[in-house]
């Protein structure tokens with residue numbers, strides 16, 4: 001048996017699945033100020049009267065880190081940043097305890113200027129004096145050579161609770177994002193650790209023996225233990241849960257748009273042959289642009305409970321939500337009221353919904369029925385426009401080789417999958433507006449929790465080879481290997497795959513779920529004077545986001 | 560978060576799978592480290608810096624500018640079409656006001672490609688700036704354009720294309736032609752009779768440093784642009800004046816390029832040469848992008864940058880001052896000289912030999928132009944190469960008068976095939992581009 005739990009803004013959804021399919025589904029209200037009770041309450045409810053020792057896997061997706069960032073409840077972090085030539089690193093200041101230090105590395109990973117140990121020692125004592133417990137160390141081009149970051153970490157010693165070096169968070173080049181990513185990981189570390197230590201202890205006390213996995217923003221899972229080092233990976237895992245919930249129902253050979261229509265927002269994503277597209281670099285949250293791997297999603301403030309307004313005779317929906325729909329006891333008209341009034345939604349108080357539509361109709365100068373139809377249609381139009389713009393922008397992605405330009409893969413979705421509370425009510429209209437067949441994901445109301453339950457472990461490796469400097473490196477993994485000039489791109493690919501396999505297993509994957517692919521592969525001859533002096537090879541591989549192999553059987557009984 | 564003062568559009572097309580030959584300076588690796596630096600600096604995340612995808616240009620985009628022998632596809636590869644397409648995409652974004660500034664960081668380059676193209680010279684096949692400009696003129700009605708070519712090599716291709724166009728100012732500063740390819744670009748090269756003075760050349764001695772370049776900017780480029788009043792300023796932003804460039808002898812720096820870009824403030828910059836792929840390009844390009852975007856570039860410098868060591872001698876400073884004085888004298892005198900030539904009227908001819916170093920072709924040209932009071936004048940060129948190709952080509956300018964259109968059509972239609980393999984017509988006025996070939 002597997003448990004999947006997804007904490008949302010208003011509800012926490014929990015499912016229990018076994019080899020026969022969905023056994024139980026539970027919805028409990030989320031208490032933003034006490035997520036621990038929401039999580040534990042949901043788990044208690046779903047595991048009532050079952051032998052919890054038979055649960056083989058528990059996957060949790062929470063808004064813990066996302067909320068911490070949104071509300072600014074972050075720990076102070078000491079940041080030590082070395083940059084060298086380029087933009088002034090002061091621009092990327094993360095807070096009070098931000099120190100720019102000497103030392104620089106160039107694009108090939110060569111040392112340009114050494115670090116100054118006494119400078120670091122002085123900063124360390126400042127940080128200690130200020131009571132700082134979490135420290136981030138970031139160097140420009142540290143993913144090409146982390147020696148400065150490593151030296152600084154060593155000098156900092158053991159007197160801090162948490163130290164994270166930039167080269168460990170991603171193999172991608174982007175110094176400002178590296179700073180933001182390290183900062184966020186460090187800033188949520190203690191909150192994250194305290195929370196999950198408590199969850200883990202509580203589950204063990206209840207008799208759970210199953211491994212606990214955490215859902216990441218890239219739609220993959222990671223073992224709780226492995227997640228403690230990089231808690232930032234869990235930021236914005238919410239949309240990922242829902243998208244993963246749609247995966248088993250998506251076309252195996254085509255492309256699909258997924259819409260998770262919630263109360264406050266709608267999340268939109270694109271799947272290619274059941275594999276969700278990823279952000280090229282990482283999530284953006286608030287003012288932070290990061291290197292945290294994430295599914296490419298667009299979140300728009302448009303949901304079933306968005307407030308309807310009429311300004312100068314023009315209908316507008318959202319962006320805010322002030323509570324439930326009038327049909328469900330709220331005070332303002334919403335799209336949900338239109339659904340209830342049009343009898344597309346069975347639940348809800350029809351009289352209240354009618355009042356809501358009369359109010360809107362009055363302002364628009366039309367009948368309640370016309371008002372409801374206009375709201376309904378406007379809602380579907382807006383979602384369709386955003387989805388189509390998203391596809392256009394995916395297809396406008398820059399390319400850097402002639403081959404890519406000529407071959408460049410153009411996404412053209414052939415179906416729309418909808419999930420979330422009111423999803424089924426919008427299906428036929430969305431189909432009409434978008435001219436795409438629309439399918440409602442089975443168990444649309446808890447598909448997010450199912451997605452979490454069934455998501456496989458994902459990870460990525462970036463391998464960088466410079467045969468002139470005679471080194472192959474994957475700094476994220478602290479991996480270095482001397483190579484000679486015969487080292488080929490094929491060798492690099494094999495090496496990257498083997499590193500990826502190891503990483504996936506360490507992060508909690510099962511061998512049969514490690515579905516690997518190359519996402520980038522470039523090779524350059526390096527010519528100095530008129531001679532080839534080496535090869536510069538860059539290979540990026542990933543375990544594709546997807547579902548564990550057991551899912552097929554489970555979900556096929558649902559459809 | 561950081562914000563660009565000027566919204567700036569970039570097309571980055573490094574053509575990672577295209578080279579002239581494996582060890583040629585114009586090879587796959589050229590923009591690799593630039594990309595690394597631009598990505599690592601996070602420039603594409605800056606609020607106000609936008610990346611666009613290049614378009615591929617079409618046949619008419621080339622025909623507006625060139626006479627390609629035997630045809631457009633024979634002298635280009637997809638990479639050329641994308642490089643020019645990158646410039647076109649950036650230019651369109653600026654004209655459509657999606658961005659205020661644009662930078663096409665593309666390869667291969669184009670400023671040595673002349674009006675007639677038999678092959679590649681100076682690593683260039685088609686002129687990417689000219690293709691962009693002529694497209695912008697047709698698509699957006701742009702008229703007066705200034706091209707400031709800051710590549711270390713004389714932009715002889717661009718000069719040739721605009722030799723007879725009084726609405727396009729071509730201003731090149733470069734290492735003295737007596738010391739560097741292509742060996743041209745002297746102050747007395749001032750343009751054809753109807754466009755006399757709108758070609759300006761400032762040859763600089765080897766070892767010129769930041770001081771010298773900025774002197775030319777202050778004392779020639781800026782005053783000339785103020786007089787000319789272009790609607791659009793294009794910078795052919797070659798980066799081979801850098802002190803580490805392996806094929807030139809100058810002492811310019813990333814700081815210098817950034818200052819030049821800031822003060823020149825071009826609407827659109829297009830990358831040309833620059834072959835110090837590790838020591839210069841990463842830093843120079845970051846400097847140019849920041850300067851275009853109106854951001855602080857003061858901390859952008861090469862790891863081994865030493866301002867004092869790069870200083871030019873006082874002899875060089877003096878020499879440059881004299882060259883600039885002379886150039887400015889020409890600039891002042893040119894309009895009255897042009898008037899005299901227009902008064903004389905008639906037909907003016909010039910004969911030249913052009914060497915295609917990259918493809919090892921020798922071309923001879925005989926050009927004639929109608930010196931017309933009412934328009935820039937119709938002109939034609941006969942061209943024959945040591946490979947045995949002979950063509951005749953007629954150019955009717957954008958603003959041609961009726962008389963010149965008639966003359967051009969007659970030249971095109973009545974010239975017998977006897978001596979020629981192909982007869983081309985480039986009618987910019989009526990946007991007709993065609994050729995006659997013996998059946």
Ligand SMILES: [Zn+2]
Nearest residue numbers: 710711712832
């Ligand atoms: Zn050059």
Ligand SMILES: [Zn+2]
Nearest residue numbers: 931934960963
């Ligand atoms: Zn005329």
